[in-house]
Amino acid sequence: MPTIKVTAEGTPALETRDLSVLYGETKAVKSISMEIPRNKIVALIGPSGCGKSTLIRCFNRMNDLVPNARIEGQVIFRGENLYAEHVDPVEVRRRIGMVFQKPNPFPKSIYDNVAFGPRINGVNGDMDEIVEVSLQQAALWEEVKDRLEVSALELSGGQQQRLCIARALAVTPEVLLMDEPASALDPIATSKIEELIQELVKNYTIVIVTHNMQQAARVSDYTAYLYLGELMEYDVTDKIFTAPSERSTEDYVTGRFG
């Protein structure tokens, strides 16, 4: 299958080449070749089990933690294959951050949640400043600046998720991966996260998995439609939702199945 490129300038932030993921005998992702343009929001959509979460977890080697997952093919980041012999997954995950489906703050203070990443990576700097800047970037600073020592578990679900975003930003990644970041949140918290994503894309490349097609249509620049582990179609979001070239894409985005 040829690489599906989207019309964007410059070198892509990430590029997959014939990327496949196997869980034992099952192929969850089938030789996907695609480019993720820099400073854009790319949405991965498709029905449950289509491989979109598996695919996004290839971008920071999170699949390494799954026993018996096997990855074939390449993911190119800054000219290096993430799966090359010399690559250290720990360093990959520092540069390519991730926000998970369910908010998963550490059972520590708000401050310590954000400071954890810089601390373990041996960052020498004004930690108070790093924490403040990260929380501001995640649009959470105003709500928590007077109670940084409070346990993160006391925050609401939406605040927890923005804290998780702040925590990911604190280690200064270049790419932010979001695996259904708003699926556990109410509509107001969801719209806050969506606004935040729009703001963050100025400085980061964002890949977002979502079950919610309206969300993909609202926030993303490009949309990739996956079905049964295959990349069916990948294009500018407007085109995917208004004039898709594939029949199955059209069926999915119009709600005829999935």
Add this chain to the structure above:
Amino acid sequence: MSDASERLLSTPPDLVRRRRWGRAFELVCLGTTVVGVVFLAIMLVDILIDGAGWLTGTFFTESPSRIPSRAGIKPALAGTLWLMGLVALIAFPLGVAAAVYLEEYAARNWIQSVIQTNIANLAGVPSIVYGILGLAVFVRWMFALTGGRSVLSGALTISLLVLPVIIIAGQEAIRAVPGSIREASYGLGATRWQTVRHHVLPNALPGIMTGTILALSRAIGETAPLIMMGALTFIAFVPEGPRDAFTVLPIQIFNWASRPQDEFRNLAAAAIIVLLVLLLSMNAVAIWMRNKYRKEW
């Protein structure tokens, strides 16, 4: 009209019968619960009546004696405290390390499952078997290190006995730490060690503490393996180092209880009270520590 609707929704005979079975089952469960608690209470009252009067100052400061009024538990109490302290020092780090290895590091292959199965089996091995092992390995073979029938040999033996329980409890506590916390940590570029050190262990610690205390509670009453490996039944001094000979409270209790005179039976009851107080305060300390750690997250 109202009559008809009442009849429709009033209790049918079949439901009365079903309820009766439910009620009967509830009573059976209540009965079995009460049996355990009542017998425990009777036992405690009986022991308190027999022994409370003998809990004098001399009882704690004297060594065992042929004259009941001059007999005390000082060496046995000291031996028990020595033993518990050493067991905690030996078994806790070993058990936690093993649990961390098995949960966080070991590959899920047949070697791991063989180890796992055998740990579960070891937890069920009769304690006297550990006594035989302790006699052969720690008392005889490692004589130069342990000094023979010493409190150190006893502690090593009891540590082997409680290790499987600590490992299994530790594994359960570690498994209870949600995978999402590990993902969050790895996702920030933490190494495995950093993830274990900052997230898995602190979150699992309350559970590990509970398991360790339960294991030590079992150990504090152990008698058979210590007699087997040669702890003394009559001793008139306090161990001053890990290589000294020793006895423990349950052995002292057994010794007194097997004598014909009533006074010695009362001494045994008094020693049982001390053993129970020791056990309950250990548990209290553990619960306090657990709550303290839980608040700090």
